[in-house]
Amino acid sequence: MQVEKYKIDEFNNSIESAHKRKFDFVAADVNKLEDILKKLADFQVAIPSWALGTGGTRFGRFPSKGGEPRSLEEKIEDVGLLHALNRSSGAISLHIPWDIPSNAKSIKALAAQHGLKFDAMNSNTFQDQPDQKHSYKFGSMQHTDKAVRKQAVEHNIEVIKYGVELGSESLTVWLADGSCFPGQLNFRNAFQNTLESLQEVYAALPDAWKLFVEYKAFEPNFYSTTVGDWGQSLLYASKLGPKAYTLVDLGHHLPNANIEQIVSLLLMEGKLAGFHFNDSKYGDDDLTVGSINPYQLFLIFKELVEGMDTRGMNHASDLGWMIDASHNVKDPLEDLLQSVEAIMVAYAQALLVDEKALKEAQLSNDVVRAQEILQTAYRTDVRPLVAEARLRAGGALDPVAFYRTQDVRGNLVKERGAKTVATGL
Numbered sequence: 001m002q003v004e005k006y007k008i009d010e011f012n013n014s015i016e017s018a019h020k021r022k023f024d025f026v027a028a029d030v031n032k033l034e035d036i037l038k039k040l041a042d043f044q045v046a047i048p049s050w051a052l053g054t055g056g057t058r059f060g061r062f063p064s065k066g067g068e069p070r071s072l073e074e075k076i077e078d079v080g081l082l083h084a085l086n087r088s089s090g091a092i093s094l095h096i097p098w099d100i101p102s103n104a105k106s107i108k109a110l111a112a113q114h115g116l117k118f119d120a121m122n123s124n125t126f127q128d129q130p131d132q133k134h135s136y137k138f139g140s141m142q143h144t145d146k147a148v149r150k151q152a153v154e155h156n157i158e159v160i161k162y163g164v165e166l167g168s169e170s171l172t173v174w175l176a177d178g179s180c181f182p183g184q185l186n187f188r189n190a191f192q193n194t195l196e197s198l199q200e201v202y203a204a205l206p207d208a209w210k211l212f213v214e215y216k217a218f219e220p221n222f223y224s225t226t227v228g229d230w231g232q233s234l235l236y237a238s239k240l241g242p243k244a245y246t247l248v249d250l251g252h253h254l255p256n257a258n259i260e261q262i263v264s265l266l267l268m269e270g271k272l273a274g275f276h277f278n279d280s281k282y283g284d285d286d287l288t289v290g291s292i293n294p295y296q297l298f299l300i301f302k303e304l305v306e307g308m309d310t311r312g313m314n315h316a317s318d319l320g321w322m323i324d325a326s327h328n329v330k331d332p333l334e335d336l337l338q339s340v341e342a343i344m345v346a347y348a349q350a351l352l353v354d355e356k357a358l359k360e361a362q363l364s365n366d367v368v369r370a371q372e373i374l375q376t377a378y379r380t381d382v383r384p385l386v387a388e389a390r391l392r393a394g395g396a397l398d399p400v401a402f403y404r405t406q407d408v409r410g411n412l413v414k415e416r417g418a419k420t421v422a423t424g425l
């Protein structure tokens with residue numbers, strides 16, 4: 001479904017005076033307003049190809065209203081639609097083999113028509129495919145059998161090849177490898193096997209490419225995970241070399257982990273790859289970004305902005321920004337609009353932090369002042385700033401409201417049918 005630009009304009013006109021009032025109010029106190037609006041306009045968050053359909057849990061999947069993308073082409077159209085509405089979703093991240101680009105040229109052209117780039121490619125050695133020779137039941141890159149490891153390595157190299165055809169420049173490896181019971185595996189052997197396998201993948205990386213090593217505390221293995229935390233990921237990334245980095249997925253930590261501190265130190269070491277954004281209350285819940293703990297998201301962005309500025313990095317392009325969430329009770333497109341908005345809001349709040357004053361407060365151990373500085377930024381309603389940046393970029397002032405007034409889902413159901421299931425989780 002294509003959204004006509006004039007419809008977005010009409011919608012914006014109908015609420016522009018209310019927007020202007022709120023914008024002028026907040027903008028009056030913002031230093032470097034134009035600089036902040038430009039940064040917000042430049043910031044793009046990649047949408048994962050596996051989040052466009054209704055997700056399930058291990059207890060099953062409830063039917064959705066339908067209209068889900070039935071092919072990679074339709075997934076690209078959906079991301080194009082999100083991007084047309086919020087102007088901040090200008091990239092798609094593919095999972096192989098869920099979304100194999102059988103005709104890379106035409107897929108690339110279609111994405112370009114929608115103003116989309118291809119973000120990190122994702123491999124999948126956590127499920128067995130029907131035509132697969134060896135099973136990953138007991139791991140992939142860690143496996144005790146060299147033939148299984150070889151199969152996992154070859155799959156990753158194939159994913160890189162697809163990515164090269166599409167113009168992607170990074171590979172994210174998330175391994176489900178680990179064990180469910182004490183004694184099931186030898187930790188050191190599992191690490192060494194995994195390292196050797198990753199080394200083979202690393203050797204196949206094209207020059208400009210990066211390898212992102214994602215970690216996860218538990219699930220589907222419940223006793224040990226072979227890339228279980230940021231320390232282990234950093235160990236692999238350091239041993240692999242300069243093109244390897246640690247990828248942080250917000251839902252992959254044990255409860256109460258201080259993610260902002262992890263981010264700060266990874267950035268300091270030049271080893272932070274980027275993010276998989278989502279939110280969670282208990283584990284890898286993959287909830288809408290900012291729905292549970294928006295303050296933590298702000299604190300993470302505060303570290304990102306300060307850390308990237310210290311290293312002279314470009315906020316928009318020097319790290320990989322991606323959503324990794326999947327839903328069983330929301331319309332996936334509405335959920336993604338909410339997630340992108342939450343990211344933009346946290347980023348805008350972080351841009352408002354008075355870094356100079358904070359440094360002074362830290363140096364003089366003025367704990368109260370430090371908290372005031374952070375919370376002044378956090379409690380500023382920056383939504384009109386984000387909306388203004390979007391308006392200037394040609395998007396909708398309120399993407400979710402626009403989506404509903406246009407009955408986008410209803411139109412997609414008419415177009416694609418009510419019984420559609422997209423590939424993915």
Ligand code: RM4
Pocket residue numbers: 095122174214216249276284324425
């Ligand atoms: C994992 C992890 C990966 C994602 C899969 C689908 O928990 O977050 O990044 O690709 O789920």
Ligand code: MN
Pocket residue numbers: 174214249276324
């Ligand atoms: Mn992830």
Ligand code: MN
Pocket residue numbers: 249251252284324
């Ligand atoms: Mn996950």
